[in-house]
Amino acid sequence: MNLTPLVEPDRVHKSVYTNPAIFDVEMEKIWEKVWVYCGHESQVPAPGDYHAVTIGRQPMIMVRQADGSVGVLYNRCPHRGVQLVGNLKGHAGNSFVCSYHAWSFFLDGSVRAIPLAKGYEGTRMTKENPDCNVKRAARVDSYRGFVFASLAHDGPSLSEFLGEARVAFDDMCDRSPVGEVEVVPICHRVVQHSNWKFFMENQLDALHPSVTHQSTGIAAGRVEKRLKAERGAAPLYYHYLSAFASSFELWDSVQTINFPRGHGILKAYMGLRPQDPDTLEYEALLKQAYGEQKTEEYLSRSIHHVLVYPYLSVQSPLQQLRCLRPISADKTLSEIWHFRLKGAPEAIYRRSLWYYNLVNSPATMINADDLENWTKGQWGLASNGGDWVSFHRYAGDDRVENGVTYSNHGTSEAVMRNQFRAWTEYVSA
Ligand SMILES: [Fe+2]
Incomplete structure (x- = not known):
């Protein structure tokens, strides 16, 4: 099956999301090889x-x-x-x-x-x-x-395959004073009623939060503001939610870095270093373990999500990892895991647990709003209302260096264009 006519540099044919025969090709040529x-x-x-x-x-x-x-x-x-x-x-x-x-x-x-x-x-x-x-x-x-x-017996080594996306695991582990994490042995399993590519595209899509997550972000922001006025400070977890309602200008200023093989990074946009006693105690432990300079290096990596294409979204600063297990062209199982920094204070774990429960859990409005979009996306693409999916935003405006595409706008659809470059290489190999 020749799939290359279905992918153009700035748009793709809807059938790559809906056709069961194409799903089988993906399983054979991508998932059962990488x-x-x-x-x-x-x-x-x-x-x-x-x-x-x-x-x-x-x-x-x-x-x-x-x-x-x-x-x-x-x-x-x-x-x-x-x-x-x-x-x-x-x-x-x-x-x-x-x-x-x-x-x-x-x-x-x-x-x-x-x-x-x-x-x-x-x-x-x-x-x-x-x-x-x-x-x-x-x-x-x-x-x-x-x-x-x-x-597959042949192919790149794990280290070659991960490439620059290795930073996902370095960033997660380096935040532990002993350089290791351990799994919290329970995960959410959610079946998305959509093709796996919806999730992967969405993870670095900085154009959607201020639309999709606006109502949740605004509501949280109101409470955060009131608490700050009344008590001088609001718990960090209000910020997790209010940040979704950041201005379009802010989202557009967050860069994405798009690596070969479809991997990528959305740079940080949330502040995660409040000066409360728990954070100060934690940072002192890191300094003891690594010294001042390394600690700064570890805590100031600019990462929100790292994608390992085609199945992993790692939110290393908060020790969360989501993994896709596709079921069919229109159904995808996602596993939502989180990890504990070995040797870090309990309060730091609690802090990332809040993110797990407030943003990545299927019980939150953030995840629910995304899931609704992806389901409606799958339904829309299954219709006869049109044949193509557009990835034109800021096409031609990104900076390419040594095979890495840096977006000049956070809301550039460089992410999707890069993922489909990798997809085409895999399925036509
Ligand atoms: Fe979202």
């Missing part, structure tokens, strides 16, 4: 701990193995093909046992026992045959505790 985020090492602390995870259309298991490494296996018994684990997470002990005929497998996937083995004697399904092992992901690697797997 490095996909599986989870954080702290989700599987002890040997036998596992998390079920989907890579493209493939059900997989991330498991802590007996030697302490993290492995990724296909969630499929080699006997009759039944999934080995039915839970999202659990503890397998020292082996996975299939619930159908009790074939068992060590944590690295190798077959441990075939019950009533006599019945297989003389056939090809004996323990010596590697086909009796659970198939493993072709490649597994991690970066600062974040585990990725690729189902």
Whole structure:
């Protein structure tokens, strides 16, 4: 299927969001080839701990193995093909046992026992045959505790694939006095009734907040202002919401940086360093660990979101991570995780927990307003009302240096143009 005519530099054909056959091409040529985020090492602390995870259309298991490494296996018994684990997470002990005929497998996937083995004697399904092992992901690697797997034997290393987007994980971990984060072992799972690309485009779309999130931002801003007048200060979490109603001029001044492979950064627009006792205590801990200069460097990186295309939005300054697991052309599962800075005061965790609950949770108006847009977007594109989706805003106005596109306007649709450049390279490879 030749998909290149569907993508022009400043517009794309609606079918890339709606056509199930194109969705299958994406799964095969992008998701089942690139490095996909599986989870954080702290989700599987002890040997036998596992998390079920989907890579493209493939059900997989991330498991802590007996030697302490993290492995990724296909969630499929080699006997009759039944999934080995039915839970999202659990503890397998020292082996996975299939619930159908009790074939068992060590944590690295190798077959441990075939019950009533006599019945297989003389056939090809004996323990010596590697086909009796659970198939493993072709490649597994991690970066600062974040585990990725690729189902393709060849291709760039994880570090090459992430490229400049590695800063997502550096920025998150460097904010801990010991340089590490641990997962908060619960996440929101939300099914978006829209194509996965809606979410990825939206994450760096600085044109939409002052429209979509205006009512929530204005309401929060009113309370914030009143509290400041009455008490001299308002808790930081009012700012999380009121910032959405910032002026158009402010949004337009926030730069996006668009890397090869569709990755990107929306620079910071919120102030996250109030001078309250909790923040001062936290910053003193960082200075103790890293010295004055490094601490300043770590705390002043200008990042709101980092995107790892095509599935991750990392909000490193507040230790949030959202990961997409596409289901179909018009349905996308999102996992919304958050992390705790190891060695940081409890108050700093509470502060990012507020962001998790107020902005990224499906129970907030911010997330709900976005979800409504994406659903209506999917419905609109499925109609006969038009064929093209426009990404013309500030086309030709961005600055390109060494393959990196810097927007001169925060509201430039450079983000989407860059994502579709990567998309075209992947699907036409
Ligand atoms: Fe939004």
